[in-house]
Amino acid sequence: MFSEQVIACHHCDLLMAPPHVKEGECALCPRCKHKITRLHHSNINQLLSYAVTGLILLFVTTQFNLMTFNLGGNVSQIDLWQSAINMYFDDYKILAVLVLFFIFILPALILILIVAFILSIKTGIGCWAQTSMLRLTFVMMPWAMVEVFLVGILVSLVKLVTIAQMDLGWSFWAYAVFCFCYAKVLTLVDRYQFWHWIDEAHR
Amino acid sequence: MNDYCRQSAASQQLANCSSCSLVSPIELEKCPRCQTQLHLRKPLNLQLTMAYLITALLLYIPANLWPMMVTEKLGQVEYNTIVGGIIVLWQEGSEPIAIVVFIASVLVPIIKFIILFMLCFSVYFSGLLCPAKRLKLYRLTELIGRWSMVDIFVVAILVALIQLDHLLNVQPGSGTIAFAGVVVLTMIAAKSFDPRVLWDDFDRKCDR
Numbered sequence: 001m002f003s004e005q006v007i008a009c010h011h012c013d014l015l016m017a018p019p020h021v022k023e024g025e026c027a028l029c030p031r032c033k034h035k036i037t038r039l040h041h042s043n044i045n046q047l048l049s050y051a052v053t054g055l056i057l058l059f060v061t062t063q064f065n066l067m068t069f070n071l072g073g074n075v076s077q078i079d080l081w082q083s084a085i086n087m088y089f090d091d092y093k094i095l096a097v098l099v100l101f102f103i104f105i106l107p108a109l110i111l112i113l114i115v116a117f118i119l120s121i122k123t124g125i126g127c128w129a130q131t132s133m134l135r136l137t138f139v140m141m142p143w144a145m146v147e148v149f150l151v152g153i154l155v156s157l158v159k160l161v162t163i164a165q166m167d168l169g170w171s172f173w174a175y176a177v178f179c180f181c182y183a184k185v186l187t188l189v190d191r192y193q194f195w196h197w198i199d200e201a202h203r
Numbered sequence: 204m205n206d207y208c209r210q211s212a213a214s215q216q217l218a219n220c221s222s223c224s225l226v227s228p229i230e231l232e233k234c235p236r237c238q239t240q241l242h243l244r245k246p247l248n249l250q251l252t253m254a255y256l257i258t259a260l261l262l263y264i265p266a267n268l269w270p271m272m273v274t275e276k277l278g279q280v281e282y283n284t285i286v287g288g289i290i291v292l293w294q295e296g297s298e299p300i301a302i303v304v305f306i307a308s309v310l311v312p313i314i315k316f317i318i319l320f321m322l323c324f325s326v327y328f329s330g331l332l333c334p335a336k337r338l339k340l341y342r343l344t345e346l347i348g349r350w351s352m353v354d355i356f357v358v359a360i361l362v363a364l365i366q367l368d369h370l371l372n373v374q375p376g377s378g379t380i381a382f383a384g385v386v387v388l389t390m391i392a393a394k395s396f397d398p399r400v401l402w403d404d405f406d407r408k409c410d411r
Binding site: 005006007008009010012013014015016031032034066069071074076078082084086092096099102103131134135138142143145148149151152153155156158159162191192195199 | 209210211212213215217219221222223224225226236237238239292295296297299300303304334335338341342349350352353355356357359360361362363364365366367370371375379380383387390394398399401402406
């Protein structure tokens, strides 16, 4: 519908002709080296599979405990939700909501939107929502802090390992693999490619 | 150097859609593909960035003075600020973790403040650094910004995990909210800054 005659760099506003990118290649802005696009045309199924795997793993994460703390027979364990819920009831409501959003709700919403978007492209159902789905996804993306939370778990583990016996639960491993899938999804998401799919679907 | 002197979209009255990257004339006002409002540059970008930065800087004071974590050990209550927590970690012998926390919650916010203030001023007083170098600094702030949240997540995990009544329990301190505010506000500040203004002065010189 909208054939791109010319594109511009988001970081330095340089006008240029749309690049022809081969599989496995990546186009950089000639002036500021900003990554423009990485149109590899076959990645829609790969993206879908990583996003669905991520969602399943995120569900698994909620079902088991994250880690166990054992101080001379006094045992306590947490799961992903409890970390936020405890703070909520200790009158740190803003903090609880922020943490839960950053580590769980936003990543989940992003993956759900990507899956819904790809399914809608493939089946042609719900064309009217595709534009808003994409816009919402890109707005939320910088706020998901999956990998930062993983480092947070490791830091608190090392903090506590000197005073008590610590054990990692199944949820931790599920979250770690989820983190990998999420990172993979992020590398496969490409603005130009996504809007290109919409253009093709509307054609 | 001549390689750099090509036309910018703004000089042709073309706007790059912030959402779908379609380049269209600014007269259209709304992107024909995704209906996003078109701007040549993000509106008010320097003023907004400065406003968010100054707010974050003010919040940074209580974030460092108020306790992050309140630990009760056998009835004794202990208040730990960010820096206090790092010193305790260092003394207990976990130096690598102390360094990680120091980088994430002390160094990263300070670096972000310095770089973003510098970038805002560099637009008014040009010639501070070449645009490509300034752009690299901007990308650095975007990259490292989120990592300051590590400390907040650690507090959240410890609070949830360590609840053994009077034997040992941990509560979040008021500093956590201030610090979370600093991280979120500096991230918004970096988002509202438009890196394309760094090149505008450069482009104007090329036109002459």
